[in-house]
Amino acid sequence: MNFNQITPHVITTAPKTINELTGTDPSETVALTCINLPEALIIVDCGADTEKAKKFRYIMEEHFNKEISHLLLTHAHWDHSDALNVFQDVSVVISKKGATKIKADIKVAESFTIGSKRNEVFFQVSEGHSPDSAFVLYPSDKVLITGDNLLSCYAQVFSNGKIVLDLYRHWESLDVKHIIPGHGFVVDKDYLMNVRAYFEDLISVLKKLESLGLTINQVLKHPDLPEYCYKDHALWEEGGRRHTGWVNSGIKYWYRHV
Ligand SMILES: [Zn+2]
Ligand SMILES: [Zn+2]
Structure with missing residues (x-):
C-alpha cells in the first residue's frame, strides 16, 4: 500500500505517478485518503479490502495521534465501501441515494461540512459517475477528492455525462492543486482540463x-x-x-x- 503525503494534513494511498500503482483490479487501485483537521480525523472512502482498510486506519491514527472521527463515502460502489465494517465506531457520511445501498448506521447528507472557518472539509453530492456520487473538497490545502467522477488509471465511466462535464468545469474554477481520483494516481488541474x-x-x-x-x-x-x-x-x-x-x-x- 502506498502512503503518499501530499500536504502536511493529507495522506492518500493514490501514488504520485502511474508507475507506482500496483494491481489493475478496481479494489487495488481505489484511493483511500486521510485528512487531519484540528478537531477531526477524516477518511474518504474505505475501499473493499478489510485488511487494507484496517492497516490504513491504524497507521493514520498513529501518524496523526488521534482516532478517526469520520468516514466520508464518495458513493456506494463495492470497491469504495465494502470495508465499512472497519469503521463501525465512526460517523459515516454518504448521499441519500448511496445510503439505500448500504446497511449501516449512516449520516445522510447532500452537503456536509467538517471543521471550523478557513479550515473546513466539504462533502458535496454531485451525481454523474453514479446517481449517488459525491466529492470532497479541502480548500485550505487545495485538495479535491473526486470519487469515480474522475479516474486516472482507467478511462472515464459515468451514468450522466452532462453532469460530469459540468462538474469538470466547476472543479476547474476552483483553486485546487492536488486532485485525488477515485482510482489511479494523484493528478493536477491540467489532467482534468485535458x-x-x-x-x-x-x-x-x-x-x-x-x-x-x-x-x-x-x-x-x-x-x-x-x-x-x-x-x-x-x-x-x-x-x-x-x-x-x-x-x-x-x-x-x-x-x-x-
Ligand atoms: Zn470505483
Ligand atoms: Zn464507482
Whole structure:
C-alpha cells in the first residue's frame, strides 16, 4: 500500500505517478485518503479490502495521534465501501441515494461540512459517475477528492455525462492543486482540463457524424474521432478486462445524447 503525503494534513494511498500503482483490479487501485483537521480525523472512502482498510486506519491514527472521527463515502460502489465494517465506531457520511445501498448506521447528507472557518472539509453530492456520487473538497490545502467522477488509471465511466462535464468545469474554477481520483494516481488541474477537452472534442465530432446518419458501428471506427488523451496511461488493455471498454462506452453514450 502506498502512503503518499501530499500536504502536511493529507495522506492518500493514490501514488504520485502511474508507475507506482500496483494491481489493475478496481479494489487495488481505489484511493483511500486521510485528512487531519484540528478537531477531526477524516477518511474518504474505505475501499473493499478489510485488511487494507484496517492497516490504513491504524497507521493514520498513529501518524496523526488521534482516532478517526469520520468516514466520508464518495458513493456506494463495492470497491469504495465494502470495508465499512472497519469503521463501525465512526460517523459515516454518504448521499441519500448511496445510503439505500448500504446497511449501516449512516449520516445522510447532500452537503456536509467538517471543521471550523478557513479550515473546513466539504462533502458535496454531485451525481454523474453514479446517481449517488459525491466529492470532497479541502480548500485550505487545495485538495479535491473526486470519487469515480474522475479516474486516472482507467478511462472515464459515468451514468450522466452532462453532469460530469459540468462538474469538470466547476472543479476547474476552483483553486485546487492536488486532485485525488477515485482510482489511479494523484493528478493536477491540467489532467482534468485535458479530459474535459477530450469530451468536448468528441461531442463536436459526434454531432457531425450524427447529422450524416452514421450507425454506432460506423462511428466507432470513424477516423475523425479524437483519440482518448490518456489512452497510453491506462493499466487496462481495451476490452481485455471486465472494467474496460470504457472509451467506447463513452463514445456510445455521447452518440445517444448529442
Ligand atoms: Zn470505483
Ligand atoms: Zn464507482
